[in-house]
Structures are given as structure tokens and as C-alpha cells.
Amino acid sequence: MVNGERYPDLEKKTRDLVERCPKSALLWQLLGVALSMQGKDAVQPLRRAATLLPADAGAQNNLANALGRLGQPDLAVSSYQRALLLKPDFAEAHCNLATALLDIGQPDEAAASCRRALEIQPDFAQAHSNLGSALLELGQCDAAVASYRRALEIKPDHAATLDGLGNALRGLWRLEEAVSSYRRALLLKPDFAEAHNNLANALLDLGQSDDAAVSYRRALLLKPDFAEAHNNLGNVFRGLGQLDAAVSSYRRALQIKPDFAEAHSNLGIALRLQGRTVEAEASCRRALEIHPNSASTISVLAESLADKGQFAEAEELFKRAISFEPESPEAWAAIVRLRKMTRDDAAWLAQAQRIAERPLPPRKEVHLRYAMGKYFDDVAEFAQAFGNFQRANELTKRYRAGHDRQQLTRAVDSIIRSYDASWLRQASIGANPSARPVLIVGMLRSGTTLAEQILASHPAVFGAGELAFWNAASAAHQSSVPDREMSGSLVSKLAGDYLRLLQDLSPDALRVIDKMPTNFLSLGLIHAALPRARIIHMTRNPIDTCLSIYFQRFETALAYTNDLEDLAHYYTEYFRLMKHWRLTLPKEAILDVPYEGLVDDHESWSRRMLEFIDMPWDPVCLDFHRTERTVITASKWQVRQKISKSSVGRWHNYRKFVGPLLNLMTLDA
Numbered sequence: 121m122v123n124g125e126r127y128p129d130l131e132k133k134t135r136d137l138v139e140r141c142p143k144s145a146l147l148w149q150l151l152g153v154a155l156s157m158q159g160k161d162a163v164q165p166l167r168r169a170a171t172l173l174p175a176d177a178g179a180q181n182n183l184a185n186a187l188g189r190l191g192q193p194d195l196a197v198s199s200y201q202r203a204l205l206l207k208p209d210f211a212e213a214h215c216n217l218a219t220a221l222l223d224i225g226q227p228d229e230a231a232a233s234c235r236r237a238l239e240i241q242p243d244f245a246q247a248h249s250n251l252g253s254a255l256l257e258l259g260q261c262d263a264a265v266a267s268y269r270r271a272l273e274i275k276p277d278h279a280a281t282l283d284g285l286g287n288a289l290r291g292l293w294r295l296e297e298a299v300s301s302y303r304r305a306l307l308l309k310p311d312f313a314e315a316h317n318n319l320a321n322a323l324l325d326l327g328q329s330d331d332a333a334v335s336y337r338r339a340l341l342l343k344p345d346f347a348e349a350h351n352n353l354g355n356v357f358r359g360l361g362q363l364d365a366a367v368s369s370y371r372r373a374l375q376i377k378p379d380f381a382e383a384h385s386n387l388g389i390a391l392r393l394q395g396r397t398v399e400a401e402a403s404c405r406r407a408l409e410i411h412p413n414s415a416s417t418i419s420v421l422a423e424s425l426a427d428k429g430q431f432a433e434a435e436e437l438f439k440r441a442i443s444f445e446p447e448s449p450e451a452w453a454a455i456v457r458l459r460k461m462t463r464d465d466a467a468w469l470a471q472a473q474r475i476a477e478r479p480l481p482p483r484k485e486v487h488l489r490y491a492m493g494k495y496f497d498d499v500a501e502f503a504q505a506f507g508n509f510q511r512a513n514e515l516t517k518r519y520r521a522g523h524d525r526q527q528l529t530r531a532v533d534s535i536i537r538s539y540d541a542s543w544l545r546q547a548s549i550g551a552n553p554s555a556r557p558v559l560i561v562g563m564l565r566s567g568t569t570l571a572e573q574i575l576a577s578h579p580a581v582f583g584a585g586e587l588a589f590w591n592a593a594s595a596a597h598q599s600s601v602p603d604r605e606m607s608g609s610l611v612s613k614l615a616g617d618y619l620r621l622l623q624d625l626s627p628d629a630l631r632v633i634d635k636m637p638t639n640f641l642s643l644g645l646i647h648a649a650l651p652r653a654r655i656i657h658m659t660r661n662p663i664d665t666c667l668s669i670y671f672q673r674f675e676t677a678l679a680y681t682n683d684l685e686d687l688a689h690y691y692t693e694y695f696r697l698m699k700h701w702r703l704t705l706p707k708e709a710i711l712d713v714p715y716e717g718l719v720d721d722h723e724s725w726s727r728r729m730l731e732f733i734d735m736p737w738d739p740v741c742l743d744f745h746r747t748e749r750t751v752i753t754a755s756k757w758q759v760r761q762k763i764s765k766s767s768v769g770r771w772h773n774y775r776k777f778v779g780p781l782l783n784l785m786t787l788d789a
Contacts, residue, residue, distance in 0.1 A: 130154040138165075145172040145179070152182060162186040170199075177207035184216060193223035211241040218250045227257035245275035252284050261291035279309035283318060290322050293481050298322045313343035320352060325483070327520040329356050329677065347377035351386060358390050361676040363588065366390045381411040388420050392427070393675065395585045400424055415445035419454060431458045447475050449484045453491035461498040469495055482515040489515065490673045497671070502773045509671050510777075513682040516673075523679040523686040532693045536700045539644030544704065547648035552615035555652040556622060558633045558733050561640040562658035563694055564681075565668035567715035570744075571658055572635040574718075574726050577744040578735055582629035589618055589634070590642040615649040631733050640694065643701045647709055654733045655705075657698065660715035662691050662784035663771040684780040695787050719765050 131154040138147045148169035155162035163186045170179040184199030200217035204210055214237035221230035234251035237244055252267035268285035272278065286301035302319035306312055320335035336353040339346055354369030370387035373380055384407035391400035401424055407417040422437035435458050441451040452472050461468070469492065476488040489512035496505035558575070560568045576583030593614055622632040639646065643655060666687040674681060680690040702710065711732045718725045726741045771778055 127154045127157045131158070143172060145169045145176075148172065149179070149182065152186065156186060156189070161190055163190055175206060177203040177210050177213065180206065181210065181213045181216060184213075184220070188216075188220055188223070193220045196220040197224065209240050211237040211244055211247065214240070215244060215247040215250055218247070218254060222250075222253055222257060227254045230254040231258065243274050245271045245278065245281070248274065249278065249281040249284060252281070252288060256284065256288050256291065259291075261288050264288035265292070277308055279305040279312055279315065282308070283312065283315045286315075286318055286322065290318075290325065293325075295322050295326050299326070311342050313339045313346055313349070316342065317346065317349045317352060320349075324352075324356060324359075325481075325519050327518070327677075329360060329521065332356055345376045347373040347380055347383065350376065351380065351383040354383075354386060354390070358386070358393070358675075359677050361588065361591075363390050363394050367394070379410050381407045381414060381417070384410065385414065385417040385420055388417070388424075392420065392424055397424060397427065413444040415441040415448045415451055418444070419448070419451050422451075422454065426454075426458060434458055447478070449475060449480065449487040453487035456491040456494045461495045463499055465495065482518045486512050486515045486673060490671070493671060497773075500773075506774055506777045512673065513670060516682045520677050520682065521679055523683065523690070525686070525689045528680075528690065528693050532697050535641065535644070535697060539704070541704050544644060544648055547611050548651055550610070550612035550615075551649060551651050552612065552619065553652055554615070554619055554650060555654070555734065556619065556630070556632055557650055557653040558631050558656065559639050559643075559646065559653060560633060560635045560637075560656045560658060561643070562637050563660070563665045563669070563691065564637050564674075564678075565672065566637070566658040566660040566665050567713075567718060568635050568637050568658050570715070570718065571656055571713060571729065572633050574722075574741050574744045575631075575633055575729060575733070575735075577741045577746075578631075578730065578738050579740070580630040580735060581633065581733075582626035582631070583633045583635065584622065584625045586636040587621065587634045588636065589621055590639050590646055591636065593618075594642045594645055611649045614645070618649070631735060640698060640701070643705065643710075647705050651706075651709070653709075655710045656729060656732065657710050657712050658715060659712055661769070661771065662695075662787065663778055663781045664767065664769065666691055666781050666784070667771050667774060667778065668767070684778065688780050688784055691784055692787070716768050719768060 131151065134147055134151040134154060138144065138151060141147055146169075148165045152162040152166035152169060155165065163183070166179070166183040166186045170176070170183045173179040180199050180203035184196040184203065187193075187196040187199060197217065197220045200213050200220060203213040204217070207213070214233045218230040218233040218237070221227070221233060231251060231254035234247050234254060237247040238251070241247065248267050248271035252264045252271065255261075255264035255267060265285065265288045268281055268288060271281045272285070275281070282301050282305035286298040286305065289295075289298035289301060299319060299322050302315050302322065305315045306319065309315070316335045316339035320332040320339065323329075323335060324332035333353060333356045336349050336356065339349040340353070343349070350369050350373035354366045354373065357363070357366035357369060367387065367390050370383050370390060373383040374387070377383070384403050388400045388403035388407065391397075391403060401421060404417050404421045404424070407414060408421075411417065418437055418441040422434040422441065425431075425437060426434040435455055438451045438454050438458075442448060445451065452468070452475060455468065472488050472492055472495075476485055476492065480488075489508045493505045493508035493512060496502070496508060558581075560571050562568050572583045572585075575581050622634075626632050637658075640657070646653060646655070666684070669681050669687060670684060672681075680686040711729065713725060713729060723742060727737055730737055730741065771781075
């Protein structure tokens with residue numbers, strides 16, 4: 121046995137010897153071993169050995185191993201098959217062939233090779249492990265678990281098998297067991313980048329985004345060119361609403377692996393959420409060039425069409441996705457968001473219910489539960505609707521972190537204490553006089569998208585959608601801002617950066633709308649930087665608001681949205697903070713617009729909003745539903761319909777279910 125530190129010496133000596141004895145198969149084999157053990161390309165010497173020993177199955181097997189390590193699984197398969205023609209009962213070659221077959225996407229054939237190896241050698245741990253991997257690829261997770269466990273009975277301390285077992289357990293949504301298996305693998309092999317990545321996947325499924333990000337980063341420290349880990353880290357950022365970071369991660373994955381279809385598709389999703397529609401569609405089309413039958417990518421393209429109001433075309437694309445993946449929960453669920461459902465859609469309901477009754481991971485089932493909730497709401501079967509919405513929210517809680525009420529209350533206390541009238545007077549010294557920005561704020565589902573659509577219909581107004589600028593700016597300064605020493609130069613910089621962003625989005629519009637609802641958290645900082653910016657605050661019946669949130673699946677993680685008591689708490693804190701802003705900011709800075717008033721007297725309130733932002737009246741604002749623009753929010757269908765009062769007082773249909781929300785009606789304005 122050669123010491124690992126002596127392989128370079130062995131390489132040097134065998135190179136010298138094969139020059140003198142070029143027909144010695146043994147020397148070529150030794151050179152191949154020396155190169156392999158150093159991670160070098162050993163194909164040439166092992167091919168030479170196999171040529172010199174044409175009837176030696178072991179030589180063919182060794183050559184195949186080297187080809188596999190070099191990333192040439194097709195050639196490896198051929199060499200393993202030649203070895204098995206020479207020696208049909210060569211269990212190791214059958215097992216190795218299975219690995220290569222998995223690499224070229226032939227799990228059925230891989231499983232057959234493993235079973236042949238086990239007929240020859242029943243206690244072959246690696247064959248049991250490889251069979252587990254093949255069964256996992258075939259979606260047979262229970263059988264995969266059994267194979268991995270059998271492998272571990274024979275060879276308990278095998279990190280790769282423990283990693284595979286974790287993957288099979290995760291496939292069964294036995295997440296805690298999966299995490300335990302990954303951690304056992306990492307105790308044995310701390311530098312196992314793939315296991316760190318897989319552990320992160322399971323942690324993310326458990327809603328532990330921060331811990332998942334740590335594990336993805338560990339994987340990337342060990343293996344910087346790990347494209348899948350970059351892609352997965354991008355998914356963490358996207359789930360947290362950190363879209364710039366998500367885009368960067370996806371682009372890094374694609375620099376490493378340009379034909380990574382999943383990363384192209386995920387990049388398309390992130391770009392779409394940023395409102396970069398053209399780039400998003402280009403990313404999706406690139407993904408489809410690589411994987412033309414990808415239902416998930418086709419669904420992203422369909423969402424992009426729906427954002428532009430092309431609902432019929434979007435539905436056709438979703439149906440195309442279904443033709444490739446007939447039981448895709450995401451594609452079936454998406455159809456419901458494109459129109460109002462009727463009892464004529466009973467066939468849709470039957471299929472959705474059939475898919476939802478299958479054993480599905482919560483992340484998959486949740487799509488259908490929200491969709492079925494909307495179907496039953498549309499057809500006025502309210503008990504059925506609430507049952508499905510409740511199921512959807514309970515499922516979501518399984519993979520998202522819970523709402524920390526105390527933390528939110530402390531945060532609001534801090535904002536109220538810090539951003540007071542005295543601070544505002546001092547901080548406004550560095551203010552920018554621009555009147556270009558218009559901010560529409562309020563609770564989610566309070567009518568912010570409707571208000572933006574009305575104003576953006578005006579020829580001199582541009583709707584920029586939901587910009588994350590102030591969320592990021594506030595978060596970046598929470599540790600030091602606002603203290604009373606805050607300089608005017610910092611406020612001025614924030615104003616300048618924001619105005620440059622608006623300029624990039626629309627060089628010519630006299631007013632640019634930022635419709636990020638949660639900017640209500642940052643109104644003190646915003647007003648200090650831009651005192652002439654106008655703030656439109658949408659209000660709506662609190663129970664209607666909270667129920668509408670509860671009935672909606674959100675792309676990013678919003679911990680308070682999945683529990684009625686959490687929603688009541690969040691709404692109370694929002695209400696308290698808005699009361700502070702009304703007392704602290706000048707009266708002319710904020711216009712409160714009631715959703716109920718806007719839908720009841722559309723023209724009067726539209727005129728008031730335009731007057732508030734110092735824009736002349738234009739009757740085109742009455743036909744806002746005809747305005748052609750991209751709308752990415754959940755209200756994309758509603759804002760393209762004529763004004764309707766159907767959502768006013770909607771909560772009365774669910775009176776017996778909304779107990780935790782009833783106290784909101786007693787809040788004093």
C-alpha cells in the first residue's frame with residue numbers, strides 16, 4: 121500500500137519505467153492509479169493498459185472509472201459494458217455501471233445493474249446504496265430509504281449513503297429525519313459540499329432560511345464552482361424578497377454552468393418580480409431551449425403574459441405546461457387566478473381535488489388549496505372556501521418561520537420613539553425638494569394596486585410597481601439611524617439614490633409611483649429625505665383586508681399572513697404606526713384614501729388623488745382597466761376589470777370563521 125503523500129513519487133517513477141517498458145500493462149496500471157489518487161486525468165495510461173490486456177475485465181473497469189471521474193459517463197458506460205462481456209459475474213462493474221447510467225439519466229437501467237450486482241454479491245453495500253439512488257431518481261422514495269438503510273447496516277459509516285438517505289427522507293417530507301441523516305454524513309466528512317447543500321435544502325423546507333443560507337455558504341466555501349448551491353442560495357434570497365441578491369446568485373450559477381435550465385428559469389422568476397419583463401422572458405426562453413418540456417418554466421412565461429393582461433394567452437400556456445406535466449399543482453392552480461371561476465369549471469375542480477388528495481409535499485399542495493379556496497369563493501360556497509384557505513395556511517406554516525409578535529411590537533416602538541418631530545426637523549436639513557415621487561402605502565390587499573393603476577393611466581404618471589429601495593435603506597441603517605446626530609448628507613444621499621432609481625425607470629414622467637405597501641414603516645425617513653414626495657395611504661375595512669391576505673399565497677415569506685391572530689396583531693401595529701405618522705408628519709404629506717370610497721365614487725376619489733399629487737385631471741383615469749402596463753401583484757386580474765364593489769364587506773360571508781379579527785373593528789382612527 122502506497123502512502124498518500126508518495127503518489128507524486130510513484131507517478132514519477134512509473135513514468136520513467138513505462139518509457140523503458142512501454143508494453144508493461146502493470147506499469148500503465150500503476151501510473152493510472154498514481155494519477156487517479158492525485159485527482160489527475162488517468163484515462164490515457166489506463167486506456168493503454170486496457171489495450172495491452174484486451175481480455176482483462178479489471179482493466180476495462182479501471183478505465184471506465186477514470187472516464188467517469190473525467191465527466192465522460194457515456195464512454196464510461198461502454199467500458200463497463202466491455203468489462204461485463206468479459207466477466208458477466210463482475211459485481212463491482214455492475215455497480216459502477218449503475219453510477220454511470222444514473223449520470224446519463226437512465227435510472228431504470230441503473231436499478232437493473234444494481235440488482236444484478238446484488239444477485240452476485242448480496243452484501244455489497246455500494247450496490248445497495250446505488251440502488252437507493254436509482255430508486256430515488258425514479259420517485260420511489262420508500263424503496264430508496266430501504267436500500268440506503270440496508271447499505272448502512274453493512275457499512276454504517278458511509279457519508280455518501282447517509283447523504284442519499286437524507287435525500288430519500290426529504291422526498292417523503294420526513295424533514296427532521298433527513299436533517300439528522302445529513303448531519304451524520306457531515307460528522308463523518310465535514311468537507312462534503314454536496315451534503316451541506318442538501319442539508320440546506322431540508323432546512324429551507326423547514327422554514328429555517330437563515331440556517332439554510334449558512335449551509336449553502338459552507339458548501340460554496342468548500343466548492344466555489346458549485347452551481348447548484350449558488351442557484352439554491354438564490355432561492356433563499358428570493359423567498360426573503362432580496363431580489364438583487366437572488367439575481368446575482370442565479371447569474372453566478374449560470375457563469376459556472378451556462379446550460380443550467382433550472383437557474384435560467386429561476387432567474388426569470390426573480391427578474392419578473394423586479395418588473396424586468398423582457399429580461400425575464402429571455403431567461404425563460406433560454407431555459408426552454410435547454411429543456412423544452414419544462415412545465416415550471418412554461419408556467420413562468422405564462423405568469424409573465426398574465427402580468428401584461430394577456431389572460432387568454434396565459435391560460436393556453438398553462439394548459440401547455442399541463443400537457444407536459446399533467447399533475448403539476450402550480451399550473452393547475454394558476455388557471456384560477458386568470459378569471460372568475462363558475463360552476464362550469466367543475467372539471468377543473470375535480471382534477472384539482474384529485475391531485476390534492478395525493479401525497480404531496482406541503483409546498484406543492486398549498487398551490488392547489490389556495491386555488492380551490494378561490495374557486496369555492498367565486499361560486500359562493502364559503503364554508504368550503506374557508507376550509508381550503510385554512511388548509512393552505514396551515515401547510516404554509518410547516519415551511520415558513522412563525523411571526524414574532526414581540527419583535528414586531530419592539531420594532532414599531534423603536535420607530536415611534538426614534539422618528540419623532542424633533543428628529544424630522546433636524547434630519548430634513550439635507551432634504552431634496554423633488555416632487556416627483558408618489559408613494560402608495562398601506563396594508564397588503566388594501567387597494568394599493570388599484571390606486572396605482574388609476575394614477576398610472578394618466579399620461580404624465582409612471583407606475584413603477586413595488587420598489588424595495590426604502591425597505592433596504594431602512595434596514596441598512598437600523599443599527600445607527602435615526603440618532604440625533606444623523607447628518608444632512610446621509611439624508612441627501614438617500615434622496616439622490618432614490619431619485620436616480622426613479623429616473624432609470626422613467627426618464628420623462630412628471631410623477632413616478634412606488635407602490636410598495638410596507639413603505640409605511642419608513643415614512644419618517646422618506647419624508648425627511650423628500651418632504652415634497654406625496655404619500656397616498658390606502659385604507660380598507662380591517663377584516664376585509666386581513667381575510668384577503670389570508671386568502672392569498674405570497675411568493676416571499678411573510679410570517680404574519682398565515683394565522684388570523686398574527687394578522688390581527690400585525691394590523692394593530694400597522695394602525696398604531698400610521699397614527700404616529702399622522703401626528704408627526706405635516707397634514708399635507710399624506711392623503712388617506714378609503715378603498716370603499718374609491719370603488720363607490722371612483723371619479724371623485726381619482727380626482728382627489730390627482731389633485732393631491734398636483735396633476736391635472738384626465739378622463740382616461742376612469743378607464744384604468746384598459747391601460748396596458750405590467751402588473752405583477754396578485755391583483756393583476758382585478759385591476760383590469762371595471763370598478764366593482766363585490767369585495768366590500770366580503771368578510772360577512774365568513775363571519776363565523778373570523779373571530780380573532782373582530783376586535784379590529786374597535787380600533788380608533
